Amino acid sequence: MGSVVKMIDAIIFLFLLVISLAAPLLDAQTLIPHTYFPDLLIQLKNWYAREYGDYLVIDKPHFFLGLVFFELVFQWPLALLNLYAILTSKPWFNTTCLMYGVSVSTSMVAILSEMIGSKRASAKLLMMYFPFLGLGVLATLRGLLSHSNVGKTPVVPRKKRA
DSSP, rough: OOOHHHHHHHHHHHHHHHHHHHHHGGGGGGGSSSGOOOHHHHOOOOOOOOHHOOOHHHHHHHHHHHHHHIIIIIIIHHHHHHHHHHHTTOOOOOOOHHHHHHHHHHHHHHHHHHHHHTOOOOHHHHHHHHHHOOOOOOHHHHHOOOOGGGGGGOOOOOOOOO
């Protein structure tokens, strides 16, 4: 069981590493004026929106702006905390991982429901967003694991001698 948990932690770590870089550099361009970003990052974001046909990034509907704001204010700091917790084996990792997983899952369900319901999203675009729903589910399940009980046998208390 311990090796499975380590593999799950490695997958979560890779996703969190990508998110910790992409959120402030790319996703923030949805809310913050482009004058604060280098041209290379603006071109990368525009290329992504055109290449994948991400109409949410292009049209900026209000619910999407709210979710991006939520990502930058709540989920991004949690991603950084979880990276730190994985690297240093902090005991509170389960709690922050559970919080992160539930919030990402909720956001992704809203985004994917809009995409599937509107029938405007291509399969290519959906394949960009579905792994993040998987991340949310995986992080939620990882957060529900009790770190202290993983791979350990319970200790049977001894009777005291008189």
